[in-house]
Amino acid sequence: MNNLLQKALELQNNGQIEQAKHIYLEILKIQPKHAAANHALGLMEINLIGALAALPRLEIAVMEKPENEQFWVSYIGALMQSGPADSVADALELGLKYGLSTETAQTLTANFVAGLESSGNEQQIKPTSAAEYCVSKNNPADMITTLIPAYKHKYIVELLLSLTNQTYKQFRVIISDDSPNGEVTALLKLPELSKTLEKLNLEVIQGPRKGGMSNIVNLIDYWNGATPLVHFLFDDDLIYPTFYQTHCLAHSKENVGLSVSYRWYSNEYGYPIYASTVPSFISASENCIDLLNAQQLFSSTVPTCNNWLGEFSNAVLSSNSVHLFRKSTMQDISYFGLGDIGLFLQTSCSSNVALIKNYLGSFRQNPQQNSMNLESVALKAGHIAWIALALAGFKSGHISENQLQQTVDTIKEPIFARYKNSQDMQGFIIFLKTHTAHIANTAKFEKNFTELWNQFLTCDDWSFSQKQKNKIFETIV
Numbered sequence: 001m002n003n004l005l006q007k008a009l010e011l012q013n014n015g016q017i018e019q020a021k022h023i024y025l026e027i028l029k030i031q032p033k034h035a036a037a038n039h040a041l042g043l044m045e046i047n048l049i050g051a052l053a054a055l056p057r058l059e060i061a062v063m064e065k066p067e068n069e070q071f072w073v074s075y076i077g078a079l080m081q082s083g084p085a086d087s088v089a090d091a092l093e094l095g096l097k098y099g100l101s102t103e104t105a106q107t108l109t110a111n112f113v114a115g116l117e118s119s120g121n122e123q124q125i126k127p128t129s130a131a132e133y134c135v136s137k138n139n140p141a142d143m144i145t146t147l148i149p150a151y152k153h154k155y156i157v158e159l160l161l162s163l164t165n166q167t168y169k170q171f172r173v174i175i176s177d178d179s180p181n182g183e184v185t186a187l188l189k190l191p192e193l194s195k196t197l198e199k200l201n202l203e204v205i206q207g208p209r210k211g212g213m214s215n216i217v218n219l220i221d222y223w224n225g226a227t228p229l230v231h232f233l234f235d236d237d238l239i240y241p242t243f244y245q246t247h248c249l250a251h252s253k254e255n256v257g258l259s260v261s262y263r264w265y266s267n268e269y270g271y272p273i274y275a276s277t278v279p280s281f282i283s284a285s286e287n288c289i290d291l292l293n294a295q296q297l298f299s300s301t302v303p304t305c306n307n308w309l310g311e312f313s314n315a316v317l318s319s320n321s322v323h324l325f326r327k328s329t330m331q332d333i334s335y336f337g338l339g340d341i342g343l344f345l346q347t348s349c350s351s352n353v354a355l356i357k358n359y360l361g362s363f364r365q366n367p368q369q370n371s372m373n374l375e376s377v378a379l380k381a382g383h384i385a386w387i388a389l390a391l392a393g394f395k396s397g398h399i400s401e402n403q404l405q406q407t408v409d410t411i412k413e414p415i416f417a418r419y420k421n422s423q424d425m426q427g428f429i430i431f432l433k434t435h436t437a438h439i440a441n442t443a444k445f446e447k448n449f450t451e452l453w454n455q456f457l458t459c460d461d462w463s464f465s466q467k468q469k470n471k472i473f474e475t476i477v
Helices: 002-013 017-030 035-049 051-064 069-082 085-097 102-119 156-164 183-188 191-198 212-223 243-250 294-301 319-325 339-348 377-395 401-419 423-435 442-456 460-467
Strands: 144-150 171-177 202-206 229-232 256-266 272-275 289-292 315-318 352-364
Touching (some): 051 069, 069 102, 102 243, 156 191, 171 183, 183 202, 256 339, 339 352, 339 377, 377 442
Parallel strands (some): 171 202
Antiparallel strands (some): 256 272
16 A cells, blocks of 8 residues: 555656546555545545545545644645535634644634635634634734736736635735836736736836846845745746645744745646656655755755756745845855745755645746746856855755765756857856866865856846845836
């Protein structure tokens, strides 16, 4: 059973849903009350056919393993989407007697009440001990700010619709319009969008038009610590209805500075195609949410130059972590070009990273992405920054000298292949050909690398983002 379950989890994590579903069903033919198989299949059914259909399987999971908090979270989450209010209260009260912590029950209850209020549903949770853990209705303060660094306007309407469909409503939205001629702002002023925008607490500010990092810093300055949590949502990505509800729950865990959920890679039309492969230590765990540390994250990403975690659109950051982005520097080395994985790794050095093992969004692949333009400064920096992250990880003790060497060996080949004719990359190519057969003297290697790297970082986007502060903002929508 364990081997079959492990195989099914690996298939599911790799996006091979039908194959995983077949194995789960085979397990249940042999053991109809197998808790983990019922739970995994129930989560799958929520996304495929709805929460109501998934309830019987999730109920079996909590009955068989009532000490497993993640099973209770999934079961109660499905009840919130499909059941009456009193059934949610009953489940919360029962869960508190077994595997559900008070802190988690409080977050679940708060999310549920916020959803009832925003939908205008007058039905109330009956007075139970669980309901008392709810945050006060007289304190409707937003928990999350959604920061959208907008450049492309093609997918903005779909993105905004995904926000209006969130089950958790305590968030505000700020768009920084960095489009060349204000196309995003013009689109948002169309009368046919007025009803959609009325559903959102939305502001639009002018972007600096200096590059992607500068536009994110522009948003951070305007947000200025206004909410405990921040979500950077890029203009071509999508999130699914329970994204904020689930991420808020993840942040209720102990010392979480960042939550990351699985996401699909989708085509230009938003249809899921495939998913990243996660490390074996992740797929082997039966938890819905794993708390990860710096050692696990550095060693599973940096040596192989593999950002399996994803990017900002599938992550929610604590306010303390957000402020680190402005400098994007770890161990006095910039990680410009890999701002997402760089900030994730830096956050893990001082707090837990909560990995939500559920697909709550999609990363849209389209011809306008930076990754489609090999000659963009951002993509060139994204190659070089792996070495920067490896040096920072080595200096902080999170990877070994051998892993530093492995990182350099891994990234130098794509640099050689893609940038042999790029004038601004010749210094790095010569450096990598002459310095990396053996990193015997890491101090000398770091000195020579950082001299080249700092010269490269005279680009407008990096320079402007480092100076950008204390501006006077004007809301344009």
